[in-house]
Amino acid sequence: MANIPPLDLTQQYQTLGTEVNAAVTALLASGRYIGGAAVDTFEQGFAAYLGVPQVVGCNSGTDALYLALRALDIGPGDEVITSPFTFFATAETISAVGATPVFVDIDANTFNLDLGQIAAAITPRTRALMPVHLFGQPLDLQHLCALAQDHHLAVIEDCAQATGADWAGKKVGCWGDVGCFSFFPTKNLGACGDGGAIATGNADLAQRIRELKEHGSPQRYYHSAIGINSRLDALQATILTIKLRYLDQWNQQRRAVADRYTQALQGLPGLKAPQAPQGGTSVWHQYTVRIQNCGSSRRCDAPTTQPQPCETQAPRCRDWVRNHLQAQGISTMIYYPVPLHQQAVYQNLGYQPGQLPQAEQVAREVLSLPMFPELTLDQQHQVITALKDCLPKIWV
Numbered sequence: 245m246a247n248i249p250p251l252d253l254t255q256q257y258q259t260l261g262t263e264v265n266a267a268v269t270a271l272l273a274s275g276r277y278i279g280g281a282a283v284d285t286f287e288q289g290f291a292a293y294l295g296v297p298q299v300v301g302c303n304s305g306t307d308a309l310y311l312a313l314r315a316l317d318i319g320p321g322d323e324v325i326t327s328p329f330t331f332f333a334t335a336e337t338i339s340a341v342g343a344t345p346v347f348v349d350i351d352a353n354t355f356n357l358d359l360g361q362i363a364a365a366i367t368p369r370t371r372a373l374m375p376v377h378l379f380g381q382p383l384d385l386q387h388l389c390a391l392a393q394d395h396h397l398a399v400i401e402d403c404a405q406a407t408g409a410d411w412a413g414k415k416v417g418c419w420g421d422v423g424c425f426s427f428f429p430t431k432n433l434g435a436c437g438d439g440g441a442i443a444t445g446n447a448d449l450a451q452r453i454r455e456l457k458e459h460g461s462p463q464r465y466y467h468s469a470i471g472i473n474s475r476l477d478a479l480q481a482t483i484l485t486i487k488l489r490y491l492d493q494w495n496q497q498r499r500a501v502a503d504r505y506t507q508a509l510q511g512l513p514g515l516k517a518p519q520a521p522q523g524g525t526s527v528w529h530q531y532t533v534r535i536q537n538c539g540s541s542r543r544c545d546a547p548t549t550q551p552q553p554c555e556t557q558a559p560r561c562r563d564w565v566r567n568h569l570q571a572q573g574i575s576t577m578i579y580y581p582v583p584l585h586q587q588a589v590y591q592n593l594g595y596q597p598g599q600l601p602q603a604e605q606v607a608r609e610v611l612s613l614p615m616f617p618e619l620t621l622d623q624q625h626q627v628i629t630a631l632k633d634c635l636p637k638i639w640v
Protein backbone atom coordinates (compact mmCIF):
# COMPACT_ATOMS: atom_id res chain seq x y z
CA MET A 245 0.00 0.00 0.00
CA ALA A 246 1.13 3.55 -0.71
CA ASN A 247 2.20 5.85 2.11
CA ILE A 248 1.78 9.32 0.69
CA PRO A 249 1.60 12.11 3.26
CA PRO A 250 0.00 15.52 2.61
CA LEU A 251 3.51 16.95 2.91
CA ASP A 252 6.89 15.61 3.92
CA LEU A 253 9.36 17.89 5.69
CA THR A 254 12.00 15.21 6.16
CA GLN A 255 12.94 15.50 2.49
CA GLN A 256 13.94 19.16 2.81
CA TYR A 257 16.16 18.26 5.72
CA GLN A 258 17.75 15.46 3.75
CA THR A 259 18.69 17.96 1.03
CA LEU A 260 19.83 20.79 3.30
CA GLY A 261 20.92 18.88 6.40
CA THR A 262 24.66 19.41 6.04
CA GLU A 263 24.33 23.12 5.35
CA VAL A 264 21.76 23.64 8.11
CA ASN A 265 23.70 21.62 10.68
CA ALA A 266 26.89 23.61 10.06
CA ALA A 267 25.10 26.98 10.33
CA VAL A 268 23.19 25.95 13.44
CA THR A 269 26.35 24.62 15.10
CA ALA A 270 28.14 27.90 14.39
CA LEU A 271 25.21 29.87 15.81
CA LEU A 272 25.12 27.70 18.93
CA ALA A 273 28.85 28.21 19.40
CA SER A 274 28.46 31.99 19.05
CA GLY A 275 26.27 32.23 22.15
CA ARG A 276 24.17 34.92 20.40
CA TYR A 277 20.69 33.42 20.54
CA ILE A 278 18.47 36.49 20.61
CA GLY A 279 18.66 39.14 17.88
CA GLY A 280 22.09 39.94 16.48
CA ALA A 281 23.58 39.35 13.06
CA ALA A 282 21.56 36.21 12.26
CA VAL A 283 18.27 38.08 12.56
CA ASP A 284 19.57 41.20 10.77
CA THR A 285 20.86 39.06 7.91
CA PHE A 286 17.54 37.30 7.47
CA GLU A 287 15.50 40.50 7.69
CA GLN A 288 17.68 42.17 5.06
CA GLY A 289 17.72 39.10 2.82
CA PHE A 290 13.97 38.67 2.98
CA ALA A 291 13.41 42.40 2.32
CA ALA A 292 15.62 42.15 -0.77
CA TYR A 293 13.80 39.00 -1.91
CA LEU A 294 10.40 40.67 -1.60
CA GLY A 295 11.60 44.02 -2.96
CA VAL A 296 10.38 45.97 0.07
CA PRO A 297 12.37 48.46 2.20
CA GLN A 298 11.64 47.04 5.65
CA VAL A 299 11.18 43.59 7.14
CA VAL A 300 10.72 43.00 10.86
CA GLY A 301 11.03 39.44 12.13
CA CYS A 302 8.67 38.22 14.83
CA ASN A 303 7.55 35.03 16.53
CA SER A 304 4.75 33.89 14.19
CA GLY A 305 2.35 34.81 11.43
CA THR A 306 -0.27 35.38 14.10
CA ASP A 307 1.95 37.91 15.86
CA ALA A 308 2.70 39.56 12.51
CA LEU A 309 -1.02 40.19 11.94
CA TYR A 310 -1.56 41.33 15.52
CA LEU A 311 1.40 43.72 15.41
CA ALA A 312 0.28 45.15 12.06
CA LEU A 313 -3.17 45.90 13.44
CA ARG A 314 -1.73 47.44 16.60
CA ALA A 315 0.76 49.55 14.66
CA LEU A 316 -2.10 50.91 12.55
CA ASP A 317 -3.98 51.81 15.77
CA ILE A 318 -6.87 49.54 14.95
CA GLY A 319 -8.90 48.67 18.04
CA PRO A 320 -12.28 48.75 19.75
CA GLY A 321 -15.06 50.21 17.61
CA ASP A 322 -13.18 49.54 14.37
CA GLU A 323 -14.11 47.02 11.67
CA VAL A 324 -11.74 45.08 9.47
CA ILE A 325 -13.00 43.33 6.35
CA THR A 326 -11.59 39.87 5.79
CA SER A 327 -12.29 36.40 4.45
CA PRO A 328 -14.44 33.82 6.24
CA PHE A 329 -12.49 31.05 4.52
CA THR A 330 -9.01 31.07 6.04
CA PHE A 331 -7.11 29.86 9.07
CA PHE A 332 -8.60 31.20 12.29
CA ALA A 333 -5.61 33.45 13.12
CA THR A 334 -6.65 35.94 10.43
CA ALA A 335 -9.86 36.92 12.22
CA GLU A 336 -8.58 36.05 15.68
CA THR A 337 -6.02 38.84 15.58
CA ILE A 338 -8.68 41.37 14.56
CA SER A 339 -10.68 40.33 17.61
CA ALA A 340 -7.55 40.27 19.77
CA VAL A 341 -6.99 43.99 19.23
CA GLY A 342 -10.64 44.64 20.14
CA ALA A 343 -11.87 45.33 16.60
CA THR A 344 -14.62 43.41 14.76
CA PRO A 345 -13.98 41.14 11.80
CA VAL A 346 -16.46 41.70 8.98
CA PHE A 347 -16.65 38.67 6.72
CA VAL A 348 -17.23 39.06 3.00
CA ASP A 349 -17.94 36.00 0.88
CA ILE A 350 -15.30 34.39 -1.29
CA ASP A 351 -15.01 33.60 -4.96
CA ALA A 352 -15.33 29.80 -5.02
CA ASN A 353 -12.98 29.54 -8.01
CA THR A 354 -10.03 31.16 -6.26
CA PHE A 355 -10.97 30.60 -2.57
CA ASN A 356 -10.05 34.26 -2.03
CA LEU A 357 -12.23 37.27 -1.13
CA ASP A 358 -14.82 38.16 -3.76
CA LEU A 359 -13.59 41.66 -4.56
CA GLY A 360 -16.94 42.62 -6.04
CA GLN A 361 -18.61 42.27 -2.65
CA ILE A 362 -16.21 44.33 -0.53
CA ALA A 363 -17.59 47.82 -1.25
CA ALA A 364 -21.02 46.88 0.09
CA ALA A 365 -19.48 45.82 3.41
CA ILE A 366 -17.65 49.11 4.04
CA THR A 367 -19.15 51.24 6.81
CA PRO A 368 -17.96 54.43 8.58
CA ARG A 369 -16.26 52.10 11.08
CA THR A 370 -14.21 50.18 8.53
CA ARG A 371 -10.51 50.84 9.01
CA ALA A 372 -8.77 48.18 6.99
CA LEU A 373 -9.01 45.39 4.47
CA MET A 374 -7.24 42.15 5.41
CA PRO A 375 -7.09 39.95 2.31
CA VAL A 376 -5.64 36.45 2.52
CA HIS A 377 -3.71 34.90 -0.36
CA LEU A 378 -5.12 31.49 0.45
CA PHE A 379 -3.41 28.27 -0.62
CA GLY A 380 -0.66 30.38 -2.24
CA GLN A 381 -3.02 32.00 -4.76
CA PRO A 382 -2.46 35.75 -5.04
CA LEU A 383 -5.52 37.94 -4.95
CA ASP A 384 -5.92 40.80 -7.47
CA LEU A 385 -4.00 43.41 -5.49
CA GLN A 386 -4.39 46.18 -8.06
CA HIS A 387 -8.13 45.96 -7.66
CA LEU A 388 -8.02 45.59 -3.87
CA CYS A 389 -5.56 48.45 -3.28
CA ALA A 390 -7.55 50.78 -5.55
CA LEU A 391 -10.66 49.98 -3.55
CA ALA A 392 -8.79 50.64 -0.28
CA GLN A 393 -7.48 53.95 -1.59
CA ASP A 394 -10.94 55.09 -2.71
CA HIS A 395 -12.27 54.45 0.79
CA HIS A 396 -9.16 55.56 2.74
CA LEU A 397 -8.61 52.13 4.22
CA ALA A 398 -5.39 50.43 5.26
CA VAL A 399 -4.43 47.12 3.66
CA ILE A 400 -2.92 44.32 5.73
CA GLU A 401 -2.04 41.36 3.51
CA ASP A 402 -2.13 37.94 5.14
CA CYS A 403 0.64 36.25 3.14
CA ALA A 404 1.09 33.33 5.54
CA GLN A 405 0.44 30.79 2.77
CA ALA A 406 1.87 32.69 -0.16
CA THR A 407 5.55 33.48 0.37
CA GLY A 408 7.01 34.13 -3.07
CA ALA A 409 3.71 34.58 -4.91
CA ASP A 410 3.28 37.72 -6.99
CA TRP A 411 0.60 39.81 -8.56
CA ALA A 412 1.54 41.58 -11.81
CA GLY A 413 5.20 40.80 -11.14
CA LYS A 414 5.29 42.39 -7.68
CA LYS A 415 5.50 40.06 -4.70
CA VAL A 416 2.51 39.73 -2.38
CA GLY A 417 3.17 41.47 0.91
CA CYS A 418 4.58 44.54 -0.87
CA TRP A 419 1.28 45.96 -2.09
CA GLY A 420 -0.55 46.90 1.08
CA ASP A 421 0.54 48.98 4.06
CA VAL A 422 1.82 45.82 5.69
CA GLY A 423 2.44 42.25 4.53
CA CYS A 424 2.38 39.50 7.15
CA PHE A 425 4.24 36.22 6.74
CA SER A 426 4.33 32.95 8.65
CA PHE A 427 7.33 30.62 8.78
CA PHE A 428 5.46 27.80 10.48
CA PRO A 429 7.31 24.64 9.37
CA THR A 430 4.69 23.56 6.83
CA LYS A 431 4.68 26.89 4.99
CA ASN A 432 6.44 27.36 1.63
CA LEU A 433 9.30 29.01 3.53
CA GLY A 434 9.20 27.19 6.84
CA ALA A 435 11.41 27.40 9.91
CA CYS A 436 12.15 24.52 12.29
CA GLY A 437 9.72 25.99 14.78
CA ASP A 438 7.64 29.14 14.87
CA GLY A 439 8.54 32.32 13.05
CA GLY A 440 6.98 35.24 11.25
CA ALA A 441 7.76 38.55 9.59
CA ILE A 442 6.18 41.84 8.67
CA ALA A 443 7.07 43.65 5.46
CA THR A 444 6.36 47.32 4.91
CA GLY A 445 7.45 50.25 2.81
CA ASN A 446 6.58 52.66 5.61
CA ALA A 447 9.56 53.36 7.88
CA ASP A 448 7.42 54.86 10.66
CA LEU A 449 5.19 51.80 10.71
CA ALA A 450 8.25 49.53 10.78
CA GLN A 451 9.63 51.45 13.77
CA ARG A 452 6.27 51.22 15.56
CA ILE A 453 6.17 47.46 14.95
CA ARG A 454 9.74 47.06 16.24
CA GLU A 455 8.76 48.84 19.44
CA LEU A 456 5.49 46.95 19.92
CA LYS A 457 7.17 43.57 19.47
CA GLU A 458 9.66 44.49 22.19
CA HIS A 459 7.26 45.36 25.00
CA GLY A 460 6.36 48.75 23.52
CA SER A 461 9.89 49.87 24.11
CA PRO A 462 11.61 52.44 21.87
CA GLN A 463 14.64 52.25 24.15
CA ARG A 464 15.61 49.46 26.52
CA TYR A 465 13.74 49.72 29.84
CA TYR A 466 11.68 52.71 28.63
CA HIS A 467 8.12 51.82 27.61
CA SER A 468 5.75 54.03 25.68
CA ALA A 469 3.08 51.42 24.85
CA ILE A 470 1.77 48.07 26.02
CA GLY A 471 3.40 45.70 23.58
CA ILE A 472 4.26 42.02 23.48
CA ASN A 473 7.38 39.89 23.35
CA SER A 474 7.62 38.55 19.81
CA ARG A 475 11.04 37.55 18.56
CA LEU A 476 12.24 35.66 15.54
CA ASP A 477 14.85 33.41 17.19
CA ALA A 478 18.41 33.70 15.91
CA LEU A 479 18.31 29.94 15.36
CA GLN A 480 15.23 30.15 13.15
CA ALA A 481 16.62 33.19 11.31
CA THR A 482 19.80 31.22 10.55
CA ILE A 483 17.80 28.34 9.09
CA LEU A 484 15.48 30.67 7.16
CA THR A 485 18.43 32.47 5.54
CA ILE A 486 19.57 29.14 4.11
CA LYS A 487 16.09 28.06 3.04
CA LEU A 488 15.31 31.41 1.39
CA ARG A 489 17.90 30.58 -1.27
CA TYR A 490 15.83 27.53 -2.25
CA LEU A 491 12.38 29.09 -2.07
CA ASP A 492 12.00 29.96 -5.76
CA GLN A 493 13.14 26.49 -6.79
CA TRP A 494 10.68 24.85 -4.38
CA ASN A 495 7.86 27.09 -5.56
CA GLN A 496 8.70 26.17 -9.15
CA GLN A 497 8.52 22.47 -8.22
CA ARG A 498 5.13 23.08 -6.59
CA ARG A 499 3.91 24.72 -9.82
CA ALA A 500 5.02 21.67 -11.79
CA VAL A 501 3.10 19.40 -9.38
CA ALA A 502 0.03 21.65 -9.68
CA ASP A 503 0.21 21.67 -13.49
CA ARG A 504 0.32 17.88 -13.57
CA TYR A 505 -2.67 17.60 -11.22
CA THR A 506 -4.64 20.11 -13.28
CA GLN A 507 -3.93 18.35 -16.54
CA ALA A 508 -4.74 14.89 -15.20
CA LEU A 509 -7.87 15.81 -13.28
CA GLN A 510 -9.56 17.80 -16.05
CA GLY A 511 -13.03 16.56 -16.73
CA LEU A 512 -13.29 14.10 -13.84
CA PRO A 513 -16.94 13.89 -12.83
CA GLY A 514 -17.81 15.78 -9.66
CA LEU A 515 -14.33 17.27 -9.26
CA LYS A 516 -13.47 20.94 -9.67
CA ALA A 517 -9.78 21.66 -9.99
CA PRO A 518 -8.49 25.00 -8.68
CA GLN A 519 -7.88 27.74 -11.22
CA ALA A 520 -4.44 29.28 -11.53
CA PRO A 521 -4.75 33.05 -11.21
CA GLN A 522 -4.75 35.23 -14.31
CA GLY A 523 -2.42 38.17 -13.65
CA GLY A 524 -0.32 36.65 -10.90
CA THR A 525 1.81 33.67 -9.95
CA SER A 526 0.59 31.14 -7.42
CA VAL A 527 3.00 29.28 -5.19
CA TRP A 528 0.55 26.42 -4.59
CA HIS A 529 0.84 26.11 -0.85
CA GLN A 530 -2.05 23.70 -1.27
CA TYR A 531 -3.61 22.02 -4.27
CA THR A 532 -7.23 22.03 -3.19
CA VAL A 533 -9.95 20.47 -5.30
CA ARG A 534 -13.67 20.57 -4.69
CA ILE A 535 -15.61 17.32 -4.62
CA GLN A 536 -19.24 18.13 -5.26
CA ASN A 537 -22.05 16.05 -3.86
CA CYS A 538 -23.62 13.67 -6.34
CA GLY A 539 -26.95 14.13 -4.60
CA SER A 540 -27.41 10.46 -3.84
CA SER A 541 -26.55 9.38 -0.32
CA ARG A 542 -27.28 5.80 -1.40
CA ARG A 543 -24.25 5.79 -3.69
CA CYS A 544 -21.99 7.14 -0.98
CA ASP A 545 -23.33 4.51 1.39
CA ALA A 546 -22.84 1.65 -1.02
CA PRO A 547 -19.90 2.21 -3.30
CA THR A 548 -18.34 -0.73 -5.04
CA THR A 549 -15.36 -0.76 -2.69
CA GLN A 550 -15.89 -0.59 1.05
CA PRO A 551 -15.61 2.98 2.36
CA GLN A 552 -14.97 4.01 5.95
CA PRO A 553 -17.99 5.65 7.53
CA CYS A 554 -18.39 9.29 6.55
CA GLU A 555 -17.18 11.84 9.08
CA THR A 556 -20.46 13.63 9.30
CA GLN A 557 -24.07 12.63 9.73
CA ALA A 558 -24.95 13.63 6.19
CA PRO A 559 -22.76 11.59 3.85
CA ARG A 560 -20.76 13.72 1.49
CA CYS A 561 -18.95 12.60 -1.58
CA ARG A 562 -15.92 14.60 -0.42
CA ASP A 563 -15.65 12.54 2.74
CA TRP A 564 -16.15 9.32 0.89
CA VAL A 565 -13.41 10.20 -1.59
CA ARG A 566 -11.13 11.14 1.29
CA ASN A 567 -11.73 7.82 2.99
CA HIS A 568 -11.22 5.95 -0.26
CA LEU A 569 -7.82 7.62 -0.73
CA GLN A 570 -6.87 7.05 2.90
CA ALA A 571 -7.68 3.35 2.54
CA GLN A 572 -4.99 3.28 -0.15
CA GLY A 573 -2.43 5.06 2.02
CA ILE A 574 -2.97 8.52 0.49
CA SER A 575 -3.46 11.25 3.10
CA THR A 576 -5.42 14.37 2.28
CA MET A 577 -6.50 17.35 4.37
CA ILE A 578 -9.61 19.45 4.76
CA TYR A 579 -8.69 23.12 4.85
CA TYR A 580 -11.11 24.33 6.25
CA PRO A 581 -14.14 22.41 7.49
CA VAL A 582 -15.92 25.36 9.17
CA PRO A 583 -15.91 28.90 7.78
CA LEU A 584 -15.02 31.50 10.39
CA HIS A 585 -18.43 33.19 10.56
CA GLN A 586 -19.83 29.81 11.65
CA GLN A 587 -17.25 29.16 14.36
CA ALA A 588 -18.71 28.93 17.88
CA VAL A 589 -16.76 31.95 19.06
CA TYR A 590 -18.27 34.17 16.35
CA GLN A 591 -21.90 33.23 16.92
CA ASN A 592 -22.30 36.60 18.63
CA LEU A 593 -21.62 38.35 15.31
CA GLY A 594 -25.03 37.17 14.12
CA TYR A 595 -24.27 35.66 10.71
CA GLN A 596 -27.14 33.49 9.49
CA PRO A 597 -26.74 30.12 7.73
CA GLY A 598 -26.56 30.78 4.01
CA GLN A 599 -25.39 34.37 4.44
CA LEU A 600 -21.96 33.65 2.94
CA PRO A 601 -23.00 30.82 0.64
CA GLN A 602 -19.76 30.35 -1.30
CA ALA A 603 -17.63 29.98 1.82
CA GLU A 604 -20.18 27.59 3.33
CA GLN A 605 -20.39 25.42 0.24
CA VAL A 606 -16.68 25.33 -0.34
CA ALA A 607 -16.10 24.22 3.28
CA ARG A 608 -18.28 21.18 2.51
CA GLU A 609 -16.41 20.33 -0.69
CA VAL A 610 -12.71 21.06 -0.30
CA LEU A 611 -10.06 18.40 -0.31
CA SER A 612 -6.37 19.28 -0.31
CA LEU A 613 -4.27 16.71 -2.16
CA PRO A 614 -0.67 15.82 -1.28
CA MET A 615 1.44 18.82 -2.27
CA PHE A 616 5.12 19.43 -1.60
CA PRO A 617 8.08 20.14 -3.86
CA GLU A 618 9.55 16.66 -3.52
CA LEU A 619 6.35 14.76 -4.37
CA THR A 620 7.56 12.19 -6.92
CA LEU A 621 5.95 11.49 -10.28
CA ASP A 622 5.14 8.00 -9.05
CA GLN A 623 3.45 9.26 -5.87
CA GLN A 624 1.46 11.80 -7.85
CA HIS A 625 0.46 9.15 -10.33
CA GLN A 626 -0.93 7.06 -7.46
CA VAL A 627 -3.00 9.99 -6.17
CA ILE A 628 -4.38 10.68 -9.64
CA THR A 629 -5.11 7.01 -10.29
CA ALA A 630 -6.96 6.68 -6.98
CA LEU A 631 -9.11 9.72 -7.81
CA LYS A 632 -9.80 8.47 -11.31
CA ASP A 633 -10.76 5.13 -9.84
CA CYS A 634 -13.23 6.36 -7.25
CA LEU A 635 -14.93 9.43 -8.70
CA PRO A 636 -16.75 7.69 -11.55
CA LYS A 637 -18.09 5.20 -8.97
CA ILE A 638 -19.98 8.00 -7.26
CA TRP A 639 -20.68 10.19 -10.24
CA VAL A 640 -22.05 7.61 -12.65
Ligand SMILES: Cc1ncc(COP(=O)(O)O)c(C=O)c1O
Pocket residue numbers: 303304305306307330331333334376402404405425426427428438439440
Ligand atom coordinates in the same frame (compact mmCIF):
# COMPACT_ATOMS: atom_id res chain seq x y z
C1 LIG B 1 -3.77 32.22 6.42
C2 LIG B 1 -3.00 32.16 7.70
N1 LIG B 1 -2.91 33.25 8.46
C3 LIG B 1 -2.21 33.24 9.60
C4 LIG B 1 -1.56 32.12 10.05
C5 LIG B 1 -0.85 32.15 11.35
O1 LIG B 1 0.52 31.85 11.24
P1 LIG B 1 1.31 31.18 12.46
O2 LIG B 1 0.91 29.76 12.57
O3 LIG B 1 2.75 31.36 12.08
O4 LIG B 1 0.98 31.97 13.67
C6 LIG B 1 -1.60 30.97 9.28
C7 LIG B 1 -0.91 29.75 9.73
O5 LIG B 1 -1.36 28.65 9.67
C8 LIG B 1 -2.36 30.97 8.07
O6 LIG B 1 -2.45 29.88 7.31
